Amino acid sequence: MTTSTTTQYFNLHTSGIGYISRIREVSPKRGQPFLACKVSALCGAADAVEYRPFDCRVSGAEAEKLVRRCQEAVEAERKVLISFNIGDIYPDLYESNGETKVMMKGRLLRIDWIKVDGQNVYSAPRRETSEAA
Template sequence: MTTASNNAPTTYFNLHTQGIGYLNRVREVPVRRGQPFMACDIAALHGASDDVEYTRFDCKVSSGEAERLIREHLEDVRAERKVLIAFRIGDLWVDPFLYEKGERKGQPGASLKGRLIFIEWIKVDGQFSYRAPARTDSPAAIDAAAESDQADTVAEQHQPASAPARNSTAARQSA
């Protein structure tokens, strides 16, 4: 990061997390002072292809294009269709909390939060419904596309009976 005087722009380093996961719990979050915002959970796939694990991210939808796409697929999520997305999250952070109910009452927990900034593609029940325009501005984009196709195939082979969804409130109360 560089910060210079004399009105020179500040430069930042970006830390992005990208992956493939199931879209869950799409909601509009009211704010006391200010505009409400859209949020969602993503159950991201990771681990060995024959033993897939999930990590849940609670995301604020931060780009106009991502918000438009999430809104277009809101009914699919509500209808409990399997909505699989290739995503990019920025500004990942941990939100610690204490369980308020259930077996874990009083115990600490944590939620991974971030900003959903890009959606590369969306599949609903295994069928493509959206693909972002191809980026050909770098060799890394070509490699990422090939890797994404391979990961997509693995994800389709390991779809759970129902996409894993964890309502953080329910998780805190029942876990």
């Protein structure tokens, strides 16, 4: 009798829109360098918007290509708004000026559209939806 073991995962994905900033290469002491960015997600009423910051590791070739495409506009301090999917979020505690603060971290998995100063500059192709999903 042959037994097959398959690892199963539970995915936690957050989707929304937000401003992308602080695009940078991170070179950890151990491991491979990676692209990271900050996403300030919008939430609340449109006339009283609040922001929820996420520090993200960019995951996947397509997401990395799109974030790099935003870098010049971000460095020029233009407003770069994206529609995003972030996975595997978790809180990270850190010290700042003697205070303990929290930053949400995660992996930026997908960008569905990009607007720079209100102008649409990218729209992802429509995703196929399966009946099993």
